[in-house]
Amino acid sequence: MRIGDFKESYATDEAVFTTSTSRFWLGVLFLILALFPFMVGDYLLYMANITGIAIVAALGLNILTGAAGQISLGHAAFVGIGAYTSAILSNRFGMPFLICLPLAGLASAFFGVLVGAPSMRMKGLYLCITTLAAQVIFEFFFVHWESLTGGIRGLNIAPAKIFGLNIGTEFGFYWVTLTVVIIAATVSRNIFRTRVGRAFIAIRDRDISAELMGINLFRYKLYAFAVSSFLAGIAGCLWVNHLKSITPEHFPLHESIRFLAMIIVGGLGNILGAIYGAIFMTLIPEILQAILKFFEEIFPQAMSFLFPLQTVVFGFLIVVFLVFEPHGLAEMWVRVKSYFRLWPFKH
Amino acid sequence: MAILEVNNVHLSFGGLQVLHDVSFSVNSGEIYAIIGPNGAGKTSILNCLGGFYHQQKGQIDFNGIDISHLTPDRRASLGLARTFQNIALFRGMTVLDNIKLGSHAHLKTGLLDAALYWGRAHREEMELREEIEKDIIDFLEIEHIRKQPVSTLAYGLQKRVELARALAMQPKILLMDEPVAGMNAEETEDMVRFILDIQEERDLTIIIIEHDMRMIMDISDRIMVLNFGQKIAEGNPQEVQQHPEVLKAYLGTDKRGQS
Ligand SMILES: Nc1ncnc2c1ncn2[C@@H]1O[C@H](COP(=O)(O)OP(=O)(O)O)[C@@H](O)[C@H]1O
Numbered sequence: 001m002r003i004g005d006f007k008e009s010y011a012t013d014e015a016v017f018t019t020s021t022s023r024f025w026l027g028v029l030f031l032i033l034a035l036f037p038f039m040v041g042d043y044l045l046y047m048a049n050i051t052g053i054a055i056v057a058a059l060g061l062n063i064l065t066g067a068a069g070q071i072s073l074g075h076a077a078f079v080g081i082g083a084y085t086s087a088i089l090s091n092r093f094g095m096p097f098l099i100c101l102p103l104a105g106l107a108s109a110f111f112g113v114l115v116g117a118p119s120m121r122m123k124g125l126y127l128c129i130t131t132l133a134a135q136v137i138f139e140f141f142f143v144h145w146e147s148l149t150g151g152i153r154g155l156n157i158a159p160a161k162i163f164g165l166n167i168g169t170e171f172g173f174y175w176v177t178l179t180v181v182i183i184a185a186t187v188s189r190n191i192f193r194t195r196v197g198r199a200f201i202a203i204r205d206r207d208i209s210a211e212l213m214g215i216n217l218f219r220y221k222l223y224a225f226a227v228s229s230f231l232a233g234i235a236g237c238l239w240v241n242h243l244k245s246i247t248p249e250h251f252p253l254h255e256s257i258r259f260l261a262m263i264i265v266g267g268l269g270n271i272l273g274a275i276y277g278a279i280f281m282t283l284i285p286e287i288l289q290a291i292l293k294f295f296e297e298i299f300p301q302a303m304s305f306l307f308p309l310q311t312v313v314f315g316f317l318i319v320v321f322l323v324f325e326p327h328g329l330a331e332m333w334v335r336v337k338s339y340f341r342l343w344p345f346k347h
Numbered sequence: 348m349a350i351l352e353v354n355n356v357h358l359s360f361g362g363l364q365v366l367h368d369v370s371f372s373v374n375s376g377e378i379y380a381i382i383g384p385n386g387a388g389k390t391s392i393l394n395c396l397g398g399f400y401h402q403q404k405g406q407i408d409f410n411g412i413d414i415s416h417l418t419p420d421r422r423a424s425l426g427l428a429r430t431f432q433n434i435a436l437f438r439g440m441t442v443l444d445n446i447k448l449g450s451h452a453h454l455k456t457g458l459l460d461a462a463l464y465w466g467r468a469h470r471e472e473m474e475l476r477e478e479i480e481k482d483i484i485d486f487l488e489i490e491h492i493r494k495q496p497v498s499t500l501a502y503g504l505q506k507r508v509e510l511a512r513a514l515a516m517q518p519k520i521l522l523m524d525e526p527v528a529g530m531n532a533e534e535t536e537d538m539v540r541f542i543l544d545i546q547e548e549r550d551l552t553i554i555i556i557e558h559d560m561r562m563i564m565d566i567s568d569r570i571m572v573l574n575f576g577q578k579i580a581e582g583n584p585q586e587v588q589q590h591p592e593v594l595k596a597y598l599g600t601d602k603r604g605q606s
């Protein structure tokens with residue numbers, strides 16, 4: 001481990017992509033992501049976009065719940081706040097997308113901090129209930145503050161532009177989503193390279209000794225709420241600009257639970273886990289549906305029986321994961337990788 | 348000369364009187380031991396010093412300033428660091444990250460710096476790594492485990508990592524709660540060597556709780572004996588060993604104190 005030059009060696013040791021192999025595969029990944037939109041149709045681009053948006057939201061929840069250990073049942077509401085903020089700013093004030101994006105994040109972060117404030121006195125289940133209350137209250141406002149949110153009919157917005165370039169198509173929006181996902185993942189990673197991220201994990205692991213280490217619990221819990229809902233707000237802004245419409249139905253409690261499921265399936269507190277989890281939770285239902293369609297053509301009369309089965313299979317898959325892979329997809333991936341590294345020489 | 352002064356501290360939980368009118372003062376640079384049977388209130392004293400328990404009466408002065416009403420994190424940044432009787436490491440993290448956590452209060456990276464990880468945040472992390480490697484990891488001989496999650500380490504090593512984390516807090520006073528309990532002879536010897544080196548090289552004051560009498564008599568400058576929440580004796584090792592109250596309450600009749 002000890003290598004000649006102090007400074008050089010520790011800097012290398014602290015780098016994120018340490019080996020040339022991992023840098024190579026990262027390059028391959030970027031190449032595939034860059035070529036992807038030229039090779040597929042609108043449906044797959046649509047899937048890529050909603051997956052990307054889910055990834056940004058999941059990265060946010062991963063910081064609050066996965067790393068800092070504060071369970072939130074209100075994440076969808078913060079995505080909603082970002083979406084409404086963005087829609088209102090662009091409809092009423094004609095603000096361009098690139099201005100709406102950070103403002104949507106900041107609006108959500110503001111409410112995130114408000115909701116997080118009781119965490120000074122509460123933790124665990126009690127705090128969880130506070131976030132549930134926030135979910136219900138924000139949903140109530142989405143529905144009933146009609147003059148602002150358009151009530152149950154919601155809001156429609158015009159296709160967004162960046163410097164005059166139309167990003168209203170699936171193809172155009174793909175580049176926006178991809179860029180935001182890369183930035184969000186980088187920011188997440190950065191946070192965990194510093195004392196801020198370490199403090200989050202310390203609070204999750206042992207809040208009492210964290211405080212004895214000189215960590216101001218309240219401040220860092222608020223930081224976690226702020227970052228998490230900021231990313232949720234960003235995801236919300238992407239969401240509304242992708243769909244070009246929103247209604248309160250887009251941000252219900254079960255959407256919050258879906259975000260929780262993403263980070264649990266992926267592996268709590270793990271950035272790659274949040275990404276895998278978001279992909280899994282978005283794509284699997286879609287794949288199940290495709291399989292169902294296939295069967296529908298063969299046995300049209302069995303549909304009434306097969307249709308609910310889709311939800312059951314999905315739920316079953318999640319349970320299987322929690323039982324056999326408690327550390328999530330991220331951990332499984334590590335094992336698969338090390339298997340292939342050793343594979344030719346295994347026996 | 349006194350870096351820490353504890354005056355007439357009373358602590359009770361409901362009807363249970365845990366500390367009764369405890370006063371003592373610790374001089375800068377000394378190793379001050381607190382001994383006494385189980386349940387005497389030794390850990391509770393450390394908890395009062397650290398701000399985790401709040402005494403009902405009495406005052407605690409650190410460098411002449413009353414710290415009785417400060418929160419634990421404030422006291423930590425003033426220079427109080429602690430190792431625990433039951434290891435309190437962050438189990439999911441690596442040894443290196445646990446130690447880095449100790450430095451928390453001395454770092455400046457804010458939320459925005461952290462998100463960008465440019466310039467200052469990056470520089471600070473690199474300096475921190477170098478400092479920890481040089482002053483702590485080398486010193487405590489834990490190079491070989493720096494990347495391991497602490498939960499995978501043997502008990503004796505975990506205790507050493509806890510000491511490493513406390514040193515990263517750059518404390519003025521180090522509070523150690525039973526640092527060698529449960530260790531074998533070799534591990535104990537290592538730990539004693541580290542404690543003496545720390546005191547000598549780092550100009551640190553150490554308050555130590557321990558049941559290992561031979562070790563305590565060897566390394567302490569002064570000893571306080573606690574029984575049922577009351578201070579029953581104080582003095583250098585010879586004085587304490589011969590104190591009649593101590594012989595009666597704690598050491599039994601065994602003069603050499605191998606209880
Ligand atoms: N948080 C607490 N609540 C109630 N009783 C406590 C608490 N902490 C310590 N005590 C009691 O105080 C007494 C002294 O405990 P402690 O300071 O841990 O003793 P020692 O470290 O000397 O073995 C014990 O009787 C213990 O049960």
Ligand SMILES: [Mg+2]
Pocket residue numbers: 389390391432
């Ligand atoms: Mg004790």
